[in-house]
Amino acid sequence: MKNALDALAGRAGTITVRAFHRDPGWVTLEVRDTGSGVDPEIRDQLFEPGTTTKSGGWGVGLALAKRIVEEIHGGRIDLVGTGSNGTVFQLRLPSRLPEIAAQKSASL
Numbered sequence: 891m892k893n894a895l896d897a898l899a900g901r902a903g904t905i906t907v908r909a910f911h912r913d914p915g916w917v918t919l920e921v922r923d924t925g926s927g928v929d930p931e932i933r934d935q936l937f938e939p940g941t942t943t944k945s946g947g948w949g950v951g952l953a954l955a956k957r958i959v960e961e962i963h964g965g966r967i968d969l970v971g972t973g974s975n976g977t978v979f980q981l982r983l984p985s986r987l988p989e990i991a992a993q994k995s996a997s998l
């Protein structure tokens with residue numbers, strides 16, 4: 891979300907966050923912005939620590955996000971599209987819906 895905001899760089903634009911079930915057992919969270927797009931020069935190392943195009947940037951946001959999503963949640967994070975019209979990232983997380991449904995019916 892912060893990266894999406896940064897990518898708008900003070901211009902008018904839109905950030906859209908959606909959550910959806912596409913694949914059984916997974917929840918997909920999508921963050922879409924109409925910002926500048928990811929610089930082609932860093933696309934291959936986007937999730938590596940220290941990759942930044944911002945003055946004063948740390949380049950740890952996406953590296954940390956990837957580690958949390960993969961190692962703690964067993965999910966994945968991907969850049970699914972980027973260009974002059976903006977950028978789309980998706981996080982896929984294992985869905986706990988069956989587990990939650992079971993807990994609910996057990997507590998009735």
Ligand SMILES: Nc1ncnc2c1ncn2[C@@H]1O[C@H](COP(=O)(O)OP(=O)(O)O)[C@@H](O)[C@H]1O
Nearest residue numbers: 893894897927928942943947948949950951952
């Ligand atoms: N939504 C986005 N739109 C355009 N570029 C992005 C976006 N998200 C990330 N980036 C690029 O990836 C780099 C790394 O992001 P991040 O790991 O969060 O570090 P930081 O924000 O400190 O630079 C950013 O500097 C930027 O160039």
Ligand SMILES: [Mg+2]
Nearest residue numbers: 892893951952
């Ligand atoms: Mg960041």
